[in-house]
Amino acid sequence: MSSFYIDFLGEVERNRVQTFLPDELTPQIPSFLVWFTGTLGQAEWLISHSKMLRGRSIPLSCPKTIDDKNAFLEWRDLPEKIKPLMRLEQPDLIVSDSSGNPLFSIEITEQQPIGLNAQQRMGRFWSAVANGIPSAYLLPIESYQLERANAGVVKAANEVDTKMRQASLLASQIPIVTKNMLIEKNIDSVEVLNSALEKGLLPLAQSEELELTSYLKKHILSTSDFFHIKEVSVEEFVHKVGNNYQKAYIRRAGIPGSMLIKWFEKCNKLTSTAAFQLPIAYKHLFRANGRVHTLNDESNPHLSFRNLPPGPGVSPALDKKRGKDEISQFFEMLDNEIGNKAHLDLGRSALTEPNEFFPDGIESTWQKRVTDHAEIFELSSGDFRIERKLFSDLVISLGIENLPGIQSFVQSYKEFNLYKIYCSAPQRALSDPYTGALALRDVLFTRPNNLDKRGSLFTFDRNSALIFWVDMRGEAAKKHSFLEDKVSGIHKKHFGLKSNYDTQTKIIEIIEKLSAEQIPKDLRAHLLFSDLILVRRILPGKILTQSYFGLPQLLKMGHLNEKCTFLESLRI
Amino acid sequence: MNIDYAFITEEHVTRKLAFTLASYGHEIVAVHPPDGQGPFVIPKSKKEKDIERSSYHPDIVSIDKSNSSGNTMFISECKLREEDLNSDIRKLREFASDIDSILYAFFRCQLFEGGPLIGFDFDAISKTPQRQLPLKFVLAAAGDKDEKILMKSEINGFDCIKYIFAQNSLFF
Numbered sequence: 001m002s003s004f005y006i007d008f009l010g011e012v013e014r015n016r017v018q019t020f021l022p023d024e025l026t027p028q029i030p031s032f033l034v035w036f037t038g039t040l041g042q043a044e045w046l047i048s049h050s051k052m053l054r055g056r057s058i059p060l061s062c063p064k065t066i067d068d069k070n071a072f073l074e075w076r077d078l079p080e081k082i083k084p085l086m087r088l089e090q091p092d093l094i095v096s097d098s099s100g101n102p103l104f105s106i107e108i109t110e111q112q113p114i115g116l117n118a119q120q121r122m123g124r125f126w127s128a129v130a131n132g133i134p135s136a137y138l139l140p141i142e143s144y145q146l147e148r149a150n151a152g153v154v155k156a157a158n159e160v161d162t163k164m165r166q167a168s169l170l171a172s173q174i175p176i177v178t179k180n181m182l183i184e185k186n187i188d189s190v191e192v193l194n195s196a197l198e199k200g201l202l203p204l205a206q207s208e209e210l211e212l213t214s215y216l217k218k219h220i221l222s223t224s225d226f227f228h229i230k231e232v233s234v235e236e237f238v239h240k241v242g243n244n245y246q247k248a249y250i251r252r253a254g255i256p257g258s259m260l261i262k263w264f265e266k267c268n269k270l271t272s273t274a275a276f277q278l279p280i281a282y283k284h285l286f287r288a289n290g291r292v293h294t295l296n297d298e299s300n301p302h303l304s305f306r307n308l309p310p311g312p313g314v315s316p317a318l319d320k321k322r323g324k325d326e327i328s329q330f331f332e333m334l335d336n337e338i339g340n341k342a343h344l345d346l347g348r349s350a351l352t353e354p355n356e357f358f359p360d361g362i363e364s365t366w367q368k369r370v371t372d373h374a375e376i377f378e379l380s381s382g383d384f385r386i387e388r389k390l391f392s393d394l395v396i397s398l399g400i401e402n403l404p405g406i407q408s409f410v411q412s413y414k415e416f417n418l419y420k421i422y423c424s425a426p427q428r429a430l431s432d433p434y435t436g437a438l439a440l441r442d443v444l445f446t447r448p449n450n451l452d453k454r455g456s457l458f459t460f461d462r463n464s465a466l467i468f469w470v471d472m473r474g475e476a477a478k479k480h481s482f483l484e485d486k487v488s489g490i491h492k493k494h495f496g497l498k499s500n501y502d503t504q505t506k507i508i509e510i511i512e513k514l515s516a517e518q519i520p521k522d523l524r525a526h527l528l529f530s531d532l533i534l535v536r537r538i539l540p541g542k543i544l545t546q547s548y549f550g551l552p553q554l555l556k557m558g559h560l561n562e563k564c565t566f567l568e569s570l571r572i
Numbered sequence: 573m574n575i576d577y578a579f580i581t582e583e584h585v586t587r588k589l590a591f592t593l594a595s596y597g598h599e600i601v602a603v604h605p606p607d608g609q610g611p612f613v614i615p616k617s618k619k620e621k622d623i624e625r626s627s628y629h630p631d632i633v634s635i636d637k638s639n640s641s642g643n644t645m646f647i648s649e650c651k652l653r654e655e656d657l658n659s660d661i662r663k664l665r666e667f668a669s670d671i672d673s674i675l676y677a678f679f680r681c682q683l684f685e686g687g688p689l690i691g692f693d694f695d696a697i698s699k700t701p702q703r704q705l706p707l708k709f710v711l712a713a714a715g716d717k718d719e720k721i722l723m724k725s726e727i728n729g730f731d732c733i734k735y736i737f738a739q740n741s742l743f744f
Contacts, residue, residue, distance in 0.1 A: 015579055020587070039608040040583065110609045146680075225601045233685060237696065242672035283687055286599055286680045288611030295600055305590035305603045305632075306583075307610055 004058060005029045007098040008079050017072065020044060020302040022461050025055050030098055032057040032338070035082060037064050038092035041306035042108055044307060046093055048300045049311050049327075052335040053095065064090055066517050079248040084131060084572045087516035088525060089435055091135075102572065105135040108309065110278070110291055112143040113257040122263065122440040123525055125273060129572045131288030134272040134337040136330055137264070138309065141253045141277045142229055142357060143316035144290035148249040150239050157238040157245060163188050169234050172304055173249065176204065176212040189242075190220045192232065200335035214355060219250060224430045226356050228491035229290060230282045232518040255365055258358040261351045264441050269451045272337055274348050276326040299500040334482055367417065367445065373397060376418060380471065385416040385445070385464075391416040398534070400547045404504075405557055409549070410534065412556060415464040417445040422471040426479035430470065441466055442529045442532070458567060460552040468550075477537040484535075485545060486523050494518065504548050508559050511551055515569035527551055528566070575739045577652060582606040584742040585650040586631050589735060591744070597638030598646065599654045601681055604629050608655035612680060612731040617672045620705065628667050634712070635681060637690050645681055645692070655671050655735060657711045662726070664709050668728035671702050678705070703729050714742060 004012045005028060019026060034057050036043040042268055043059035050057075062078070074306055078086070079100020093106040105128040109470060111117045118139055149157070156168030156179075167182035170193065177193065181505040185201055187193045187518040193346040194216050197209070204212065209428050218228035232248045237248050253261075264275045280290040294308045312328035324332075329346050353401065354360035367383040370376060376384050388396070392410050395401050419441055423430065440499075443451075470482050483488070484503050489507040491498070494514060498542035499510070507527065516524055526533055530550035537544040551567070554560040583606050590600050606611025614628040632648035647667070649660035665669050675698060682694035697705065709727045715736035726732040 018579075018581065020583075039605050041605055041608065070584060110611060230686075239679055239682075240698070242698075246676075246679065284611075285687065286682055286684070287688065291611050293602075293611065296594065296601075305594070305600050306585060306605050307603045307608055349664040466676050 003028070006033065006058075008100040011153060013196040017060065018058055021047065021059070022302060025302075026058055027056055030056060030058045032103070033096045033098060033100070034059045035094040035096065036092060036110065037062045037090040038088075039306070041303070041308050043226035043381040045294070045303055045306075045308040045311075046095070046106065046334075048303055049331055050334055050338075051331070052338045052558055053292070057095075062086065062090070062094070063173055064181070076115055078444055081572050084570050085124075085127050085133065087527070087569055088127045088439070088528070089121065089521075090394075090493070091121075091124040091128070095334070102133050104132075105133055106138070106334075108138045108278075110140065112140045112253075113147070113260050114251070114254065116368055116437050118260055119256055119438035119440045122436035123438075124436075125263075126439035126442065126457065127269070127570060129267045129271045129273055130570065132271050133572070134333070136273070136333060137260075137275040138278050138326075139275065140291060141257055141261070141275070141279050141351065143251055144229065144232070144248060144282075144285050145247050145251040146246055146289055149245040151440075152247045153238055153247050156181075157240075166234060169237050169445070172289040173234065173237055175215055176208045177202070183214070189234075189273070190216070192287060194220065200283055205233060218356075224356070225320055226350055226353065227318050227320060228356075229280050231283065232282075236285070240407065243404060253357045255362065258362045259366055259440060259444060261358070263351055263443055265348065266443055266447070266449070266451060268348070270457070272333070272343055274330075274333060274346050275328045275351065277318055279310055279326065281315070319347045322347045322350075342539060344369075344474070376420065379420070380422045381420050383441070383445075384420065386416050386418065388414050388416070398536075398545050398547070400534075400545060402549055404551060405553075409465070412553075413462070413465040416467060417441060417464055418467045418469055420471070423476045423482075424472075424474040424482060426475045428476070428480075429522040430482050430526070431521035434468075435521060438466070438468065438525045438529040458562065458571065460555055462531075462552060465531040465553070466529060466532060467532045472537045477539050482522065482535060483526075483533055483548065486520070487548075490519060490523070492516075503516055503546075507548055507550075508554060511554065511566040512564045514555075520564065528570075531556075575714055577714070580652065580714055580739060580742055582650055582652045584703060585712050585737060588737050588742050588744070589648055589650055589710065590632055590634075591638075592735065593632065593634045593646065593648070598634035598636050599688075601633040602630075604631050609676060612677075614667070614673050614676050614680075617670050617737070626681055628663070628673060630677075631679065633681070634693075636688050636708075642704040642706055643690065643692060644708055645677060646708050646710055648711045648712065649676065654713040654715050657713055657734070660711055664711075664727045664732070665742065668707075668709070668730055669689055674702065674705060674707065674737070675720075677707075705730075710739065714739060 002014050006012055032053050034043040034047055047053045047057045063075045066075040079144040081101050085102055091107050092104045094102055095104040096102045125135050136227050153172050154171050157166050159165035166188040168179045171177050171179040187195050218224045219231040264273050267273050281292050284290050292310050294303050294310055297303045312331050315325040317323050317325050333346055351357055367385040369385050373390055401406040446464050446466050448463050487503050487506050527550045531553035533548050533550055535546045594600055602612035612633050615735045616626050630647045631650045634646045636644040651657050677698050678692050678697045681691050683691035707730050709732040712735040719736040720740055721734040723732040
């Protein structure tokens with residue numbers, strides 16, 4: 001077999017397609033194509049374990065940018081229907097039919113959602129959901145972490161008295177309990193702690209008792225209905241490694257993880273989309289922070305030693321009652337969607353079950369509701385939600401009350417979401433993680449809770465506004481190109497010098513006439529998702545404030561319509 | 573020159589090396605595929621003027637369990653072309669001169685209750701003089717013919733083995 005026949009391309013020489021798949025898994029006329037921007041291994045892992053794709057698909061590398069010449073095809077030659085899924089950001093994997101019609105979009109990351117690292121990929125899912133393409137995110141939600149131990153933990157590790165040491169370390173590991181409480185009750189192991197708790201011997205408030213009981217059920221006794229990772233043995237908690245102390249601990253799914261999971265739950269009402277927990281095992285605590293990988297796969301030797309997730313059926317089920325592991329459920333979803341079958345219940349509610357992976361009511365911590373806008377100025381970064389009256393006052397405090405259109409903007413929403421960041425490095429591009437962070441906030445904060453299948457993310461039918469606020473400090477205040485210089489540079493490149501245009505007019509022309517990939521990443525999502533972009537340059541003795549409307553508000557104001565090139569380029 | 577680089581990638585070399593080491597009795601601990609993520613991250617010691625500490629991400633970490641006198645940790649780096657291995661040699665020498673980084677690699681490969689069956693007694697390793705640590709390095713690249721060259725004490729006193737894989741042996 002010296003060539004493949006790919007519907008949208010015709011005959012393709014076999015050696016142009018790089019693959020480690022054995023001949024029996026590489027069909028001469030593939031029914032499906034697996035486009036990858038991550039690793040070839042991920043594409044082949046997907047093909048090998050999917051009932052729909054195995055033996056019917058080939059992997060094809062996809063350009064990571066419009067200038068990438070190393071992929072199987074250059075950007076201009078990609079199937080037109082793939083491009084909209086790649087313009088905002090590029091997912092690791094896209095499954096298409098052989099004509100290039102996208103069927104599924106996938107992201108796989110080994111990083112736990114901490115800070116903005118996982119949120120930064122959400123633009124990829126936004127594009128999929130907006131276009132009705134099913135998608136899935138595989139990531140560790142609850143995981144182990146190895147890191148330099150803090151002074152308190154080092155002190156605990158160096159206690160000379162064994163009992164004192166055990167109690168100090170246990171108190172550092174387990175929530176609620178304190179060293180003194182453990183010493184007083186003669187508790188030097190988790191078993192004794194559990195027994196003392198059951199007998200009601202610990203001086204705890206009811207809520208503390210509940211939280212401790214829940215923690216022990218999940219991470220020590222493994223009696224929860226859901227699979228949680230095992231607590232690190234107290235002997236392995238802290239190690240002296242050369243001149244440093246390292247600690248190994250459970251990093252529980254926090255606020256960023258809860259936002260991400262909620263995003264999927266909300267968008268799943270529009271289009272099938274879900275997050276899955278990558279398997280974590282205590283055995284791999286030190287080698288791989290608990291991440292489980294395929295090492296030597298005797299059934300699929302082409303997958304061996306490529307740092308791939310395990311195959312289906314080898315890890316414990318997240319929801320013990322359902323009895324299916326996450327990788328199996330992911331492949332069921334994939335095969336089901338590719339096979340055009342009815343949506344499955346994928347048991348994703350396990351991830352949002354109150355007090356399982358996230359504390360009940362964690363949503364209230366996503367944004368700070370402020371009653372005095374001085375609080376927003378005081379905090380250097382964060383998410384804030386404010387009511388119209390307060391926003392109106394804020395507009396005056398910022399000195400932008402005369403910005404054309406600002407008063408109608410103030411009146412058009414009852415509530416305003418402010419996503420505030422700061423930047424002090426003049427060369428730091430404001431691309432990642434903000435593309436994804438804004439895509440996440442678009443859905444989570446501005447859209448109605450019950451997304452209507454008849455609606456679309458493209459219509460920006462928002463309940464509240466989204467404002468991207470950047471405080472530039474230090475050298476960045478003097479030199480950073482965001483946003484005016486950036487806009488001027490792009491505008492000049494594409495439309496020549498139009499000195500009579502102000503920045504807002506240039507923004508409108510850029511959105512009206514340029515495709516998303518023509519707008520650099522450090523501006524693209526900012527224009528797409530922000531109703532208002534606010535840049536404050538905090539200079540010695542003065543603050544310069546610049547503010548511009550982004551696409552959602554420009555649509556609302558009638559300065560743009562839904563057929564503008566930027567938006568059209570994101571649609572399949 | 574009997575090699576056509578248009579049809580092979582660094583991943584061919586990495587994969588071939590992993591299979592080769594496994595066939596010699598190594599337990600493969602971690603593999604970092606080109607352009608991918610790898611779980612086996614080793615922090616670098618903070619140097620003066622470093623704004624941000626970076627880290628080492630070896631292409632392959634393995635444990636040779638075939639020697640009756642004890643296990644040896646192997647840190648491997650791969651490149652498509654042999655001439656590009658010079659940057660890896662510099663990187664490995666830097667790593668091998670940093671005792672905290674070396675010990676961190678052993679810390680990750682330690683034996684513990686509930687852990688892997690193959691590994692190192694980390695307490696004993698921590699007390700071992702640096703030059704006597706059971707550590708070796710491997711470099712690998714594609715080339716005209718299959719070769720295995722021992723580079724004695726090449727990496728700061730630690731032995732290094734260089735594998736060159738002929739193009740046809742990269743497809744197996």
